[in-house]
Amino acid sequence: MLNYSQQSWSDLPEELLQCVFQQVHDNKTIFQCQLVCKSWKWPAKRIVYQTINISSYGTQIKKLFGTLQSLKHLGERVNTINFNVTVRNLENPWDQKGYFEKLAAYCPNVKVITSQKP
Numbered sequence: 001m002l003n004y005s006q007q008s009w010s011d012l013p014e015e016l017l018q019c020v021f022q023q024v025h026d027n028k029t030i031f032q033c034q035l036v037c038k039s040w041k042w043p044a045k046r047i048v049y050q051t052i053n054i055s056s057y058g059t060q061i062k063k064l065f066g067t068l069q070s071l072k073h074l075g076e077r078v079n080t081i082n083f084n085v086t087v088r089n090l091e092n093p094w095d096q097k098g099y100f101e102k103l104a105a106y107c108p109n110v111k112v113i114t115s116q117k118p
Contacts, residue, residue: 010037017043051080052107061099068106078107083115 021044024030033044054061068075081103104110 010039012039014039014043018047021047045074046077049074049077051082052078053082053084055084057085057099061103065099065102065106072106075106076109078110080112080114081107081110083113 017040021030021033024033024047027048030044030048034041034048052064054064
């Protein structure tokens with residue numbers, strides 16, 4: 001018989017951790033969960049990257065590309081991308097650097113893309 005008093009939080013199955021983390025709707029909390037122990041890091045990280053919110057078109061998206069370039073498997077976890085940016089000059093193309101095409105390459109499993117004014 002198992003002695004539950006000797007069990008550790010780090011012994012929780014990854015599938016259970018992911019179910020729990022999916023119920024947390026605050027990325028700050030999920031980021032903190034990554035720091036609890038090694039066994040919590042990747043299940044929490046997978047949840048964080050399911051939805052990406054982009055509120056700064058230049059700086060934030062460049063950092064995102066750096067992360068997705070070095071950790072390609074995280075881009076495969078992305079299901080939703082939310083653009084919360086304002087295009088200030090409608091006469092110029094908003095995506096001159098081809099960021100949208102790069103996002104599509106890094107995140108092949110995206111099903112939903114939204115755009116809202118901040």
